[in-house]
Amino acid sequence: MAVRKRSMGVVAVLAATGLGLAACGQSSGGGGDAIELTITQNAIAGGKNAAGANFITNWVIPQFEAAQKAKGKTVKVKFVPSGVDDEQYKTKLSLDLKSGKGADVMDIDGIWAGEFAEAGFIKPLSDLVGTDAENWPGWSQIPVAVQGAATFNGKKYALPVGTDGRVLYFNKTLFQKAGLPADWQPKSWQEILDAGTKLKSSGVPVPIQINAGTAMGEATSMQGVLPLLAGAGGEVQKDGKWTGAAQSMKDALGFYQKIYGGGLGDPKLQQEAKGRDKSFQQFAQGKIGILMEGDYFWRGVVNPKDGVAKMPDRDQVVGYAMIPAMEPGKGIRGQDFVSMSGGALRTINPNSKHPKEAFELAAFTLSPDALKEETKDGNVRITPRTDVNKEILANEPLLAYISEKVMPLTAYRPPVAVYPQVSVALQEATAAVVGGTAPDQAAADYQKKLEGIVGGAGNIAS
Amino acid sequence: MALATSPPEVPETAGPERYSSDAAGLGRLRAGVFVAPALLLVAVFLVFPALWVLYLGLTNYRLTGLAAADPQFVGPANLIDAVSNAEFWSSTWLTVEFVAGSAVIGQVGLGFTIAWLLRDRRGPLKRAVEGLVILAWILPSAIVSFLWVALLDRDAGTLNALLGTQGFGWLLDHPMLSIIVFNIWRGTAFSMMLYGAALGNVPPSHLESARLAGASGWQQLRDVVFPHIRGHILTNLLLISLWTFNDFTPFLLTAGGPDGKSEILAVHVYKVALQSGELGHGAAVSTIILLINLVVAVFYLRLLRSKK
C-alpha cells in the first residue's frame, strides 16, 4: 500500500510534466484547405497603438478575407497583438525569427532592418515572393527616400508603413509675452538662443527643451543630438565611416552647452528617468517655451482629444517651425534646415508557409483604400504614399507641413546592428556636456568609446 | 540526478542518526524518490539553461546582426573586457552598497524588527502592518515605479510636499540613497514573513522560562531566540543578498542615472543584454555576478555556521 501511494504521487508529478511537454503542439499550421496567416504589430486594442490594432482586426482582416474569397481562395488571418517597449518587442521578434517561428507578416522599426537582415531574420522580398514584390504598383507612389528605409544592401526587405519628421514646437502664448512672433522661424542656432533669452527674461521657467542624456534614450538621439549634428553638417555615419570628434560633433555638443550651461534649459530634467514624460506635461502646462519633437508630439501628446498631455487649445497655442542649420547653408548637403526621420516597415517572415499570400496581405494594408480607412477619424499620420497623403493631410496643417516642407530635407539613421550602442554613446556625450564637461572633451571621449564599438579607429572618418 | 539513482540501502530502522534523525524511516531510496520530481524540473529548466548562459558568456553572441547568425567562441574575452572597464568596477561597488544597505541592513533589520514587534499580536493592527508591507512587495514593478516617482518627484513629489522642500531632486542628488530606501520598502516583506514564521518555531516555553529567570528583552533575543533561528538568518541573508544582487527594478526609478551613479550590476546587465542586444557580454557579466555571489555565500556560511 505504502509503495503504491508514494509512487502515485510521483507519477502524478511526472504526468504533469509530460503533459506540459505534450501540450500545445502546433503554433501555426495549415489545417485543411484554408490558408492561415498571422500578422503582428507592436499594437494592442485598449493599449499601445490601439487604433492600429483595431484597424487590422475590424477592417483589414474581414476585407482581405473577402477579397481573397472573391478570388476563390479561403484565407484566414489572425492578428497577434503586442504592445510593449520597442526593445522588448524587438527581442521577442528576434527570438521568434531565430527559432523559425513568428507571424507571417510583421511590423518592425525601420532602424532594425539592417541587423535583422544581417542575422538572416528577414530576406529580400524578391527572394520570398518573386517578381510580385518588385512589380507592386504602390512603389511608384512612395518617395525614394522613404523606399530607402526599407532597403538594405540595395535590396528591398519590406514595405514602408509610414514616416515622420522632427520640428521645433513653441508656445505662442509665451512667445507673445516675450515679444516674439507667432510665425517664428529661426534661421540659425543663434536665433533659437536669442528667443530662449527673451523667453527667460519674460519669466518662462524652461525656455528651451532639447533632449539630452541617457535617461531619455533614443529620444535624445532623434530629437536632440542627431538633428543638431545634421545642422552642423555632420552625419553619424557616412559611406561606412563613423563621425568621431569632428568639428560638426563639437558644434552640436557646443549648442547643448549654450542651452544648459546658459540657464536656457533645465539640466536636471534631462537626468530624470521620466524626464521626457515630464517635459511633455510641462509643455502642456505652459512652462516650456521651445521643444524639439516629432509629429508624434502633435498627434499623441498634446492632442486635445486623446493625448497623454492634452492641450485643449493646441491648434491656437502650439506653433511649429523647421529646425535650422547652425547657420544658413551649414547643414548636411548644404541645407538651411534639417530634420530626422524614422518609420516602421512591414515585412514578410522568411519562415512563412505562404509568403505570396503574406505579401498580398501586407500590400493590401498599404493600398490607398486601406490607408485612407486607417487614417480617418482623427487618426491621421504621414503615410508612405504621396497620393494618399495629398488627400488625407489636407486638414492637418502640421502633418501637411512636415510632409511637404520637412520630408524633402530629412535624414535617416544608419540601419546597422551597432547603431543602438553608438546612439547610447552619443547620449552619454550629451549627458556629459549638460553635466558641465567641455564639448571638445565630450567629443573626444565619444570618439574613444566609438572606436571600441565600431571596431577601431579605422572605421572612423578622420 | 545522481541522488535518484543512488544504490538502494536498507533503511536504518533504529538508532539515532548522527546528522539528522530519519524519524519517519524514509531511507535513501525513498528520499531519492521524494527529491526526484523537484530535481528533474530543476535540472531541465534551471541547470541546463544556466549552464547555457555560462557558455554564452564565452561567445560574442548578439540578439541581431551578423553575430546572431554565426556566433563565435571568444573564450574569456568578454570577461576580460568587462573587468578592464572602469565603469564595471564602479557598478560593482554601487551594487555592494546597494546590497549591504538595502538588503543586509535594511530588509533584514526592518523585517526582523517588525516580526519581533508583532510576534504576540493578533487582530487588525498586525494585519494592517503586515498587509501594507506585503502590498509593497507584491505590486508589479511597472506600477511601483510610478508610485515612487510620484513620491520623490522634484516638483510635485509627495515627499517634498510633506517636508516643504519643493524642488529637491531626491533621485538626482541622492540616487543611491533613493534606491536603497526604495528597495527596503519593496523587499522587507520577505524577511518579515520569514522571521515571523521562524519566531513561531521558537518554543514559547523557552522564552517563558528565560523571562522568569529575569532575562531582559535583549538577553532573551540573544540567548533563546537567536540560537533557534540561526539557520533562518543564514538562509535569509543568503537569499536576499542573492536576489538583491540580481534585482534590476531600480532601473525603473533612475534608469541607472544620473550619469551612471546608480547603475548597479543588474541594471548594467539589463542595458547590455536587452537594450544593446549584446547577449554574450551580458552573460559574461552574469557569470561574474555569480562568482561574487559565491564569495558572499561562503562568507555567510563561515560567519553563521562556525559555532554550531
Added chain:
Amino acid sequence: MTRFVLGRIGFYTLIAVLLAFFTIPLLWLVTAPFTANPTYEVQVPDFTWDNFKAVVEHPYALPSLYNSLLLSVGTAVLVVILAALAAYALSRVRLPGRDALLYALLLLSSIITGTAAMVPLFQLAVELNLIDSQLGLILILTGGLLPAAIFMLKDFMDSTPKSYEESARVFGATPLQIVRDVVVPLVRPGLATIAVWAVANVWGNFLMPYLLLSDVEKQPAAVITYTLYTEGGQANLSMLSTFGLLYSIPVVLMYLFVSKKYGFRFHGGIKR
C-alpha cells in the same frame, strides 16, 4: 509601570512610523485612479469612476488578471508540493553531496532570473514545444523558484521535533502519510511563506510570460500593464493607476486568506 507605559508609547510610535513609511508611497495608487487626468502628483481626486469603466471595457485587462491567478497559483502549488517533499527528504536523510548541491542550485537560480537567460530559456521552450503553453510557463517558473524554496523549507523541516514522526511510524503510517499529516501541519507557516513568496514572484513577472506566451488571451496582467502606453512610450497614467489598483487587490485578498487560514498561527494543531 512607567517602564511599561514607555514601552507602549515606544511601540506605538514605532508602528506609526512604519505604517507611514509603507503607506505614503501608496498614496498615488489610491488617488490617481479616481482622478480624471492624473499626473505624477498626489492630488485630491475628482472621484470619477471613468477610469474603472475604461479598465472594465478594456478587452484584455480583466481576463489577464485571471491568467495571472492561474499562473501564480499553479506555480505556487507546484513549488510548495515539490519543495516540501524534497526539503523533507533532504532534511531527514543524509544524501551524498546534499549541501554543496543545494548551494550550487541556489547560485544558478540567480542567473536564470537575469536578463541574460532569456535566450536559453526561450530556445529550450521551443525545443520542448512549450511556447504558448501556460503549463509550460508554470514549469519553467517553478524550476527557477524551487532551489530557494527547498532551501527555505529545509530550515523549517530541520527545526521541527522528530518525536511525532517516530510515534506516527510506530502506528504504521507511511512516509507520505507522515509528511502530510505530521510534518506539514508543523511547518505550515513555512509553507505559507513559500506560497506567498512564489505568488509574488510570478505575479509581477513580465519578461518570461511576454516572451513565451504570444497569444494575448493567455498573457498575465504584468504583460498587459506594459501595453498601457502610447506609441511614443508615454504612460497612460489613468489606465495604469486604475489597473494597478485592481491588479493588487487579488493578491492582498489572497494574502489575508492565507494568513488567516493557514499561516502565521504557529504551533497550530499540535501542542507542545
